[in-house]
Structure formats: C-alpha cells, structure tokens
Amino acid sequence: MYKLMKAVQINDFGDRSILTLNDDVTIPTPATSEVLIKVKSAAVNPVDWKVREGYLQGMLNHELPLTLGWDVSGEIVEVGDNVTDLKIGDAVYSRPDIAKNGSYAEYIMVVSDEVAIKPKSLSWQEAAGVPLAALTAWQVLYEIANLKADDRVLIHAGSGAVGQFAIQLAKLRGAYVYTTTSSKNTNLVLGLGADEAIDYHKEDFSELKDIDVVFDTIGGDTLANSWKTLKKEGCLVSIIEEPNETTAAEYGVSAYFCFVQPSREQLDKLTELADAGQLTVSIDSEFELNDVAKAHERSESGRAQGKIIINVSE
Numbered sequence: 001m002y003k004l005m006k007a008v009q010i011n012d013f014g015d016r017s018i019l020t021l022n023d024d025v026t027i028p029t030p031a032t033s034e035v036l037i038k039v040k041s042a043a044v045n046p047v048d049w050k051v052r053e054g055y056l057q058g059m060l061n062h063e064l065p066l067t068l069g070w071d072v073s074g075e076i077v078e079v080g081d082n083v084t085d086l087k088i089g090d091a092v093y094s095r096p097d098i099a100k101n102g103s104y105a106e107y108i109m110v111v112s113d114e115v116a117i118k119p120k121s122l123s124w125q126e127a128a129g130v131p132l133a134a135l136t137a138w139q140v141l142y143e144i145a146n147l148k149a150d151d152r153v154l155i156h157a158g159s160g161a162v163g164q165f166a167i168q169l170a171k172l173r174g175a176y177v178y179t180t181t182s183s184k185n186t187n188l189v190l191g192l193g194a195d196e197a198i199d200y201h202k203e204d205f206s207e208l209k210d211i212d213v214v215f216d217t218i219g220g221d222t223l224a225n226s227w228k229t230l231k232k233e234g235c236l237v238s239i240i241e242e243p244n245e246t247t248a249a250e251y252g253v254s255a256y257f258c259f260v261q262p263s264r265e266q267l268d269k270l271t272e273l274a275d276a277g278q279l280t281v282s283i284d285s286e287f288e289l290n291d292v293a294k295a296h297e298r299s300e301s302g303r304a305q306g307k308i309i310i311n312v313s314e
C-alpha cells in the first residue's frame with residue numbers, strides 16, 4: 001500500500017486554471033542516493049509558470065502529471081541506502097533538479113548532492129527563497145563572469161529575486177554596483193548595498209560606460225542596449241536568452257547564457273553567508289498550497305519585490 005500526499009500538479013500545459021491540488025499523489029521512496037524531504041516551504045520562481053505554460057518543453061521533456069516548484073526548505077524524513085552525509089531530522093534546503101517533480105507538495109525526493117543544511121538564522125520561508133535565485137546570482141557573478149574587487153557591474157532588475165542576491169554577492173566581492181529599478185524600489189536596492197540605482201522608466205542606463213560585467217535578467221531591448229555599456233574585454237551574462245556571438249565579437253566582449261544548476265557546495269557557502277548576517281532574503285508575499293494560482297499570478301505580474309513563498313506545513 002503506497003502512502004499518499006497532497007501536491008499541486010499540472011496534467012497539461014496552459015494557463016493558471018490547470019493548476020490542480022491533488023490529494024492522492026504517491027509519496028516517493030528514496031532508493032540509494034536520494035533523501036525524502038517533508039516540505040515546510042516552497043518558493044515560486046518565474047520558471048514555474050514558464051514550465052506550466054509549456055515554454056520549456058523542448059528543453060526539459062517533463063513527464064505529466066508534473067509537480068511544479070524548484071525551491072524547497074524542509075526536514076529530512078527518509079534517506080537512501082548510500083546517503084551518509086545527511087540524516088533524518090536534518091533541516092535542509094535545495095534547488096532540486098528541474099527535470100523532476102518539484103516542491104509544491106507535502107514531500108519531495110531530492111538527490112542528496114543537491115541538498116544542504118539550511119541557514120539556522122533564516123525561517124523556513126526565508127530559506128526556501130534562497131536556493132534557485134541565489135545560486136543563479138552566484139553562478140553568473142562568481143563562476144562565469146569571475147567578478148573581481150573594484151569591477152563595475154551593471155545588474156538589471158535589482159529589486160527582483162535574482163537581482164537582490166546579485167547586488168549582495170557583488171558587494172561582498174568588492175565590486176561597484178549599478179542596478180536598474182523603478183523609483184519605488186530605489187531604497188530597497190540601495191539598502192542591499194547597490195552604489196547607484198538607475199530608474200529604468202526615466203533614465204537611460206545605456207549611457208553608462210566602461211562596465212566590466214553586465215548581468216542581464218530581462219533580455220530583449222535591455223540586453224540589446226547593454227552591449228555599449230561594456231568596456232573592451234568586458235563580460236555580459238544573460239539568464240534569459242543566448243546572447244548574439246557576432247554582436248559580442250563586434251564589441252570585443254565575451255557573452256554567455258547561464259541556466260542555473262543545483263549545487264550543494266554553493267548552497268553551503270550561501271548558508272555560511274546567511275548565518276554570518278551577510279545575505280538577507282526579502283519576502284514579497286506568502287500563499288498556501290491551495291492558492292498556488294494566486295502565487296503564480298503575482299509572479300507573472302513581473303512586479304514582485306522578493307520571494308513568493310508557498311507555506312506547505314508547520
């Protein structure tokens with residue numbers, strides 16, 4: 001007899017109306033290298049509704065029904081036979097493999113390499129808001145762009161979830177941070193450490209010069225207008241689209257696309273930073289498992305000022 005749980009799933013691709021809270025989903029059993037996590041909180045990321053709409057079908061080949069949500073905090077309740085570094089009762093967080101079932105559920109099974117001990121100083125909600133967005137910022141700035149002290153970095157959408165972590169990680173490296181934002185969010189981004197906020201509704205960020213690193217979180221015209229801000233041999237990294245190689249060569253810069261990968265090692269470093277009070281998480285809004293459609297509506301608005309959290313269990 002299988003044990004059953006609640007999970008928010010899709011059985012097709014489409015708009016928010018296809019999100020279904022099922023109460024008869026089989027709880028997976030960790031075999032060898034996985035752990036089973038009792039979910040406390042999940043976080044919503046724009047990729048959740050992009051997957052729901054079917055935009056990433058070519059890339060991810062999801063099987064249906066699919067449980068959405070690829071950020072989680074919770075407690076380990078079962079471990080596979082080969083797991084020696086995590087144990088039942090550990091408080092953890094993770095950005096699990098996006099090709100598999102996600103965290104809008106009472107339980108999620110995750111490969112142990114993708115799971116880290118959660119920062120003690122963060123609530124379950126705050127911890128769930130860290131992995132996907134902060135790993136993205138880490139991988140873009142520290143791994144791909146190799147950001148250095150005194151580099152001048154332009155971070156687009158500093159008030160977004162990725163942008164907020166990017167500002168903090170760039171400042172920890174000693175970089176000078178410009179960020180685009182709306183005037184309503186100026187205090188937020190300056191409070192996170194940004195040196196200059198550029199109101200993208202009123203000011204033209206493309207007048208900046210000699211930027212070492214552009215972090216593109218918007219794509220389209222924002223990416224197109226970013227090239228000329230870079231100095232020769234500068235670096236542009238987009239998390240939205242593959243930058244044009246010919247254009248990069250014309251400007252004499254390097255350009256990359258980044259799709260975030262799970263990493264326990266990097267999560268461990270983020271845990272240290274959070275517990276040292278060097279990394280903070282803003283929560284935009286909180287929802288229950290039976291209100292995921294509203295949480296998606298908020299994310300799809302493009303106006304969130306931090307993480308959108310789904311509270312799953314006490």
Ligand SMILES: NC(=O)c1ccc[n+]([C@@H]2O[C@H](COP(=O)([O-])OP(=O)(O)OC[C@H]3O[C@@H](n4cnc5c(N)ncnc54)[C@H](OP(=O)(O)O)[C@@H]3O)[C@@H](O)[C@H]2O)c1
Binds near residue numbers: 133180200306
């Ligand atoms: N490739 C990857 O691995 C990866 C990983 C994570 C995220 N992403 C993608 O990156 C994007 C950002 O993710 P996120 O989680 O940070 O999103 P988010 O939290 O939903 O971003 C919302 C924020 O973006 C700001 N914003 C919107 N348009 C803007 C513009 N033109 N200029 C400056 N700010 C603007 C909004 O501020 P205002 O209200 O002031 O406009 C809002 O605060 C999403 O498309 C997501 O899918 C990709």
